[in-house]
Amino acid sequence: MAHLTRREVFAIFSEKAGSSTTIKISHVTETILRRFSSQDKDEEEWAEILRRLCYEFVRRAKKSMRLDDPKSSHSAWLDEKIHLPPIKLPPGRPTSDFDSLTEDRKRKRAKVLGGESSANELAYAAMIKARSEGRKDIAHLLCEIFQNGKAQQISEAYLNEIKREPVRVFTANEALALMLNMDISRDSYQSLRNELVKRNHPELLPPYKAVHDASEKCSPSDSAFTLTESAVQINIQALLDITLARMLEIDDVKKALLQSESSDSTTIHLEMVCKWGFDGSSGHSRYKQKTTGEMTDGSIFLSCFAPLRLTKVLACGRTINLPAFKEYCLKTAEMYVSKYQWYFMPQSVHKMLIHGSDILKEFPVPAGTLTEEAQESRNKDLRRFREAHARKFSREAANKDIVKRFLTTSDPLISSIRQPQVNSLLPTKEMKTLLLD
DSSP: OEEEEHHHHHHHHHTTTTSOHHHHHHHHHHHHHHHTTTSOBOHHHHHHHHHHHHHHHHHHHTTOSOTTOTTSTTHHHHHSEEEEOBOOOOSSSOOOOGGGSOHHHHHHHHHHHHTTOOHHHHHHHHHHHHHHTTOHHHHHHHIIIIISOOHHHHHHHHHHHHHSOOOOOOOHHHHHHHHHHHTOOHHHHHHHHHHHHHTTOTTSSOOHHHHHHHHHTTSOOGGGEEEOSSOEEEOHHHHHHHHHHHHTTSHHHHHHHHHHHHHOOSOOOOOOOEEEEEEEEOOOOOOOOOOSSOOOOSSEEEEEEEEOOOOOTTTSOSOBOHHHHHHHHHHHHHHHHHHOTTSOOOHHHHHHHHHHHHHHHTOSSOGGGGSSHHHHHHHHHHHHHHHHSSOSSOHHHHHHHHHHHHHHHTOHHHHHHSOOOOOSOOOOHHHHTTBOO
């Protein structure tokens, strides 16, 4: 049993001078319950005792300006102790907490509690008890089920929610890949996201700022760029670093590296095989942009760098079976000579049929990865990027936007997320005999 004098309680009551009586009572109750937190007690009973005592303070204070004055007639009353009784435990074995019981004992106790009461009576009692404990969500649910007759609707909604697959939201990289696949601008992306917000699905697409930040990670820092009105240069080491770093973020590459680490504890040495080339294109649009000198942007010279992966014979990008390929080429050359004696074999055909296997033997990667296909395909991208994705008020700004777009669309990580293009040169049965994989 806890003992306190009324004067101690009054001191706590006076700490909230100037506040309403309700606030003072709450302060007294919380302070004293916290002080005796280690004791077994009926908190509701203690709160009721303290509430009555506080109202007694208010009543007596109206008759005496200084209730705690030692010379006051209330001094002796304040020095008396009040008794806060401990919790009254029922005789016998203490009752175990319901949540800690086994399923069998839970059913037995529920049967005793149920007695001869109907399900509606028990539900109503549970609703009242939940409301008194502050569990308003459970009380509201029981009210909807038993009083408003919505049991079937709630059951069906619950089952449908369980069966429904979780919504898979777009990450910033996936949203960027979506923008590139759809070839849409920032305004179009924002309009698409606004429509989702109107339909209460704002979480499906991230804000454009997150997408913009993801696109910035596809290119080196601004210090690696040299921009002029007529050209853009990128530091080759910075370009190599960002390319390799982005390749190492691809999930398949991560898995392969983890498997290598598990099988071999030594340091993993990685070698990136790359190719580079250049090409010119003409017939581009000419914009009336200010320039300090005489120049034209109708023709453009473009340098290209690409990492190669060992990943169509000759143009298929797969490893060739050299002995089979050599035999196939010799048979083709013999057929050409026997049927077309009147026309000399062109040099390019002679080189491929007679010396092709020897040349391929010296290649570090499949021959298909060394073609100019990637370089040539970027010419049409250049036209589209200049028209739809570059600022026109400045040549330097336009050049920077174009190069940034090139780097984003060719980023290894984003390219691994984008929808794969259908391979137009699927190997035939005859071609498969000349391939190793």
